[in-house]
Amino acid sequence: MAYQSGFIKREAKKIEAPYFVANMCLTAQKGSPSYNDLAAKYQTLYKTTATKQAFWKKVTPACVLFFQMMLARIIQIKISALEWSILKVSGQYKRILVQDSTIIQLPFQLFETFSGVSNAHTQVCNARIQGVYDLISGNFVSFSIDPYSKNDLSAACQLDIQPGDLVLRDRGYSSFSEINRQIDLGVYFIFRHKFKNTYLDPDTGKPIDLRSILMEKGQLDITVCLNHARRPQVRLIALPVKQEMADIRRMKAKREMKGHNPPDELLFFMSWTIFITNLPQAQADPQRILALYRLRWRIEVVFKIWKTYMGFDKIHKVSENQLRCILLARFIMIIVCAYFIYHPYYWIIRKKHEKYLSMIKLINYLMFNTCMITTAMTALNPSCQNIKRVTEVFVRYCTYDLRKRPNYCQFFEEIILS
Numbered sequence: 001m002a003y004q005s006g007f008i009k010r011e012a013k014k015i016e017a018p019y020f021v022a023n024m025c026l027t028a029q030k031g032s033p034s035y036n037d038l039a040a041k042y043q044t045l046y047k048t049t050a051t052k053q054a055f056w057k058k059v060t061p062a063c064v065l066f067f068q069m070m071l072a073r074i075i076q077i078k079i080s081a082l083e084w085s086i087l088k089v090s091g092q093y094k095r096i097l098v099q100d101s102t103i104i105q106l107p108f109q110l111f112e113t114f115s116g117v118s119n120a121h122t123q124v125c126n127a128r129i130q131g132v133y134d135l136i137s138g139n140f141v142s143f144s145i146d147p148y149s150k151n152d153l154s155a156a157c158q159l160d161i162q163p164g165d166l167v168l169r170d171r172g173y174s175s176f177s178e179i180n181r182q183i184d185l186g187v188y189f190i191f192r193h194k195f196k197n198t199y200l201d202p203d204t205g206k207p208i209d210l211r212s213i214l215m216e217k218g219q220l221d222i223t224v225c226l227n228h229a230r231r232p233q234v235r236l237i238a239l240p241v242k243q244e245m246a247d248i249r250r251m252k253a254k255r256e257m258k259g260h261n262p263p264d265e266l267l268f269f270m271s272w273t274i275f276i277t278n279l280p281q282a283q284a285d286p287q288r289i290l291a292l293y294r295l296r297w298r299i300e301v302v303f304k305i306w307k308t309y310m311g312f313d314k315i316h317k318v319s320e321n322q323l324r325c326i327l328l329a330r331f332i333m334i335i336v337c338a339y340f341i342y343h344p345y346y347w348i349i350r351k352k353h354e355k356y357l358s359m360i361k362l363i364n365y366l367m368f369n370t371c372m373i374t375t376a377m378t379a380l381n382p383s384c385q386n387i388k389r390v391t392e393v394f395v396r397y398c399t400y401d402l403r404k405r406p407n408y409c410q411f412f413e414e415i416i417l418s
Contacts, residue, residue, distance in 0.1 A: 021332075023045060026041065027041045032318065059321050060321060064328070067332075071331050074336070093188070095137070095164075097132055098132070098168045099130065099167070101155070102129050102131075103128055104127055105126055106127055109317065113147070113320055116148045125148075127145055128151075130142075131143055131302065133302060135412070138342070140331075140334070145328075164186065165188065167189045174191040174276075179276075190292060193269075195266050197226075199227065199236055221285075222236055234277060235278070237275045250262075295411075295416075298412075311330075342362050345391065346409070349394060349395055350409075353391075353399075356409040
């Protein structure tokens, strides 16, 4: 430090990119960090000071692009060479992709960018987060941060699919054009039935009366044509549900109609779970179709983890660039925790301790003990001697309790690995 013209000339301090990213990723999990929070955490982690103005200057469109590139690179990294990788024991499908979206509320100042709800009674700015998760590899395939106005149907055609994939998506992603695209690409799919969809008899070309068939037969598994110029053939499967579940569905439908009565036909169909799929009957009977579709729940669990344990929906008054950096940092952290820690330790614990590692418990533990993130990843190195200690900690605090009904991991292994 030198004196010049009565002022103190400070030594230049540079925030290096790896430390900047790590600092943002760790800080962003405990809510929406301010620049002051980032500076304070940086000093705690690296024992050196940097001003909040220095972080403010870093968060630019170029910074957002850098985080996007980091995220893309992390998604591309494979750990399939590890002996516990599920890829070595599952060959029926190349990937099992589940896609869903979640809504987060943003500061209203970002309304022009992200849209939302604005009327005489409500003014809310929202963003729609799309996530695509591969159940086979245990990793996310893609994320997107979209305006609220971009619904699931608009995002459906942007899913990068490959021959041999099995895609599990809700009815909001279903359209005739998307179904044709998946058929053309040699992709398997399971969609929930849309109430207003019309199905045609393959022989006569006339619309089938689904309600009458269900009243007569109670359940079905038939081949039908979609009411589209190409007339693609799909399986239409309907399985009855318990009366309690049907009543819950009807109450939910009435709430969503906000005072209006749902159509009688819609209420009638709520006594069944109805799918359309192109999986051959020889490959999957109706009960297996139902079981496969239940695997889609995994992404709902991940969204719950985001919001409950990783502060994903906590956003204060930020700029668009800062918002995108925070969300991208959170995406990076969920991949680090779920793919690079949960996935390998799941198979280690499954093999050596015959227990099942809970993703919810593990990530909750890691968010309370962030120092274990680096320790757990380093311990996977063959030259490291800490893997036994880390594994014992995870077994003690992060595995499923014994219970009568199967946990998700048991259900997954039964469906996929059997």
